[in-house]
Amino acid sequence: MAIDTKKCVGCSDCVVACQVENNIPHGYARDWIAETVEGTYPELALEIRSERCNHCENTPCVRTCPTGASHVIEGGIVKVTHKECIGCGACIESCPYDARYFHPEGYVDKCTFCDHRVKNGQNPACVSVCPTHCMYFGDLDDPNSEVAKKVRSRKTKVLAPEAGTKPQIFYLI
Amino acid sequence: MREELITSGRMNPYIDPHLAVWEWQIPLYLFLGGLAAGLLFFAAYFVITGKEEKYQTTVQYGPIVAFFAIVIGLLALLADLKHLAYFWQLFMTIRIVSPMSWGAWTLTVITFVALVWIFTYLKSGFPKFGCKVSFMRSLFKIAIKETDGNKWEWKYEWIQKFETYAQEKRKSWAWLLLVLAVILGVYTGILLSAFNARPLWNTAILGPLFLTSGLSTGAALLMLMTKDHQEKISYSRIDLMLIVVELFFITHMFMGFLASSQVKVEAAHYFLGGEFTVTFWINVVILGLIIPAILEALELLKFKIPVVVPGLLILWGGLMFRFIMVEAGQLIRYLY
Numbered sequence: 001m002a003i004d005t006k007k008c009v010g011c012s013d014c015v016v017a018c019q020v021e022n023n024i025p026h027g028y029a030r031d032w033i034a035e036t037v038e039g040t041y042p043e044l045a046l047e048i049r050s051e052r053c054n055h056c057e058n059t060p061c062v063r064t065c066p067t068g069a070s071h072v073i074e075g076g077i078v079k080v081t082h083k084e085c086i087g088c089g090a091c092i093e094s095c096p097y098d099a100r101y102f103h104p105e106g107y108v109d110k111c112t113f114c115d116h117r118v119k120n121g122q123n124p125a126c127v128s129v130c131p132t133h134c135m136y137f138g139d140l141d142d143p144n145s146e147v148a149k150k151v152r153s154r155k156t157k158v159l160a161p162e163a164g165t166k167p168q169i170f171y172l173i
Numbered sequence: 174m175r176e177e178l179i180t181s182g183r184m185n186p187y188i189d190p191h192l193a194v195w196e197w198q199i200p201l202y203l204f205l206g207g208l209a210a211g212l213l214f215f216a217a218y219f220v221i222t223g224k225e226e227k228y229q230t231t232v233q234y235g236p237i238v239a240f241f242a243i244v245i246g247l248l249a250l251l252a253d254l255k256h257l258a259y260f261w262q263l264f265m266t267i268r269i270v271s272p273m274s275w276g277a278w279t280l281t282v283i284t285f286v287a288l289v290w291i292f293t294y295l296k297s298g299f300p301k302f303g304c305k306v307s308f309m310r311s312l313f314k315i316a317i318k319e320t321d322g323n324k325w326e327w328k329y330e331w332i333q334k335f336e337t338y339a340q341e342k343r344k345s346w347a348w349l350l351l352v353l354a355v356i357l358g359v360y361t362g363i364l365l366s367a368f369n370a371r372p373l374w375n376t377a378i379l380g381p382l383f384l385t386s387g388l389s390t391g392a393a394l395l396m397l398m399t400k401d402h403q404e405k406i407s408y409s410r411i412d413l414m415l416i417v418v419e420l421f422f423i424t425h426m427f428m429g430f431l432a433s434s435q436v437k438v439e440a441a442h443y444f445l446g447g448e449f450t451v452t453f454w455i456n457v458v459i460l461g462l463i464i465p466a467i468l469e470a471l472e473l474l475k476f477k478i479p480v481v482v483p484g485l486l487i488l489w490g491g492l493m494f495r496f497i498m499v500e501a502g503q504l505i506r507y508l509y
Contacts, residue, residue, distance in 0.1 A: 064270075068268060069262070086262050
């Protein structure tokens with residue numbers, strides 16, 4: 001996935017779309033908006049990002065899971081099998097992005113990139129509702145996909161690369 | 174100046190304002206696990222070296238305390254699970270790369286070995302089968318028959334046979350217990366150090382550091398338990414040595430942090446001037462390590478020191494060490 005920080009206005013439409021699409025209990029969220037302000041007034045630089053699980057290539061959450069509930073499905077999406085999760089919290093502790101949370105029912109929940117939609121050829125809910133079209137979803141390994149072209153043609157950054165997780169959400173800057 | 178705000182979505186009390194997924198249960202469990210590892214390590218060690226007679230408390234009663242420590246630790250661990258009804262999933266798979274999976278299996282095996290160990294010492298450890306509570310007495314009578322006031326026998330032959338077998342193979346059990354105790358002790362540290370996301374925990378020295386601390390608390394408890402003067406003195410010596418090793422590891426931990434990447438330098442500063450400075454240095458280093466070390470050194474110089482003081486201080490230091498590490502580790506994260 002690629003997210004254009006120059007286009008994102010922080011409207012939170014992606015957050016609400018996700019909550020509705022995935023029946024997220026009230027007060028919880030699988031994605032969120034972060035604002036970073038840098039500089040000293042009046043010379044300030046603002047960056048707005050829609051953040052979620054980075055579906056890392058090197059997944060500490062899958063590694064530390066004692067039961068195998070956290071796993072990677074074909075295509076690289078990181079998922080949790082609720083019925084195998086014991087709620088120990090090891091994956092939450094291991095995530096540098098704090099992208100996982102305890103569902104009120106006890107298991108750990110997180111962004112699935114709406115794999116139920118992706119399987120039908122649709123975009124994840126957050127991507128499909130974005131009013132500024134700042135998000136691009138697709139196969140990064142396919143050089144002809146829109147997301148791969150965006151990542152190639154723009155300057156990008158990933159979050160906390162020093163944590164060694166090889167995150168797969170690229171922010172266009 | 175740089176400021177980061179989460180403006181929408183993640184109003185989750187476990188995660189914001191900072192991660193608080195692990196509360197009191199995990200540090201308590203790590204402490205009791207380390208303590209049990211220490212107790213079992215010394216029991217196994219003194220059987221292997223053939224000093225069973227000199228260290229009777231260690232060999233006969235230490236493992237009983239260790240067993241109860243493990244049970245309470247496991248209860249604390251269960252209290253931490255948010256999806257408790259599915260805890261059996263832990264035992265449906267062995268995952269070599271997950272420290273928590275290692276822990277679940279090690280604890281299961283070591284509890285079994287410790288029970289066998291306790292079983293083989295029941296007759297010599299409790300020669301007088303004289304439980305005063307009549308209910309307990311009648312409960313014991315299911316498997317036990319009294320021969321006279323000072324001795325008792327198992328009622329069933331197969332229990333007797335297993336006991337003889339286990340006692341004959343005692344050294345093999347001791348080796349098994351020794352290895353498992355080391356794995357358990359190291360695991361309590363590795364559990365934390367396996368997380369890339371938490372700079373304070375993500376250091377390989379946590380394994381040996383927690384093992385040393387566990388051995389040290391085990392030795393301190395044995396020092397409090399034993400009535401034998403010689404045994405007390407030797408644990409005083411052992412503890413003194415372990416404390417020196419522990420101080421060395423702690424120094425190296427901070428040296429490592431300060432010579433590492435920015436987040437680790439910041440992690441170290443939480444303890445070197447930041448919000449955990451007073452709690453850590455007073456409780457863990459001064460009360461838990463330096464003062465007991467001085468007292469034990471004085472004792473070796475033939476001063477009269479009540480053993481209960483250094484003993485309790487070491488246990489306190491060990492407990493606080495785990496609470497502070499777990500709490501601080503969750504506070505310190507990558508910023509981007």
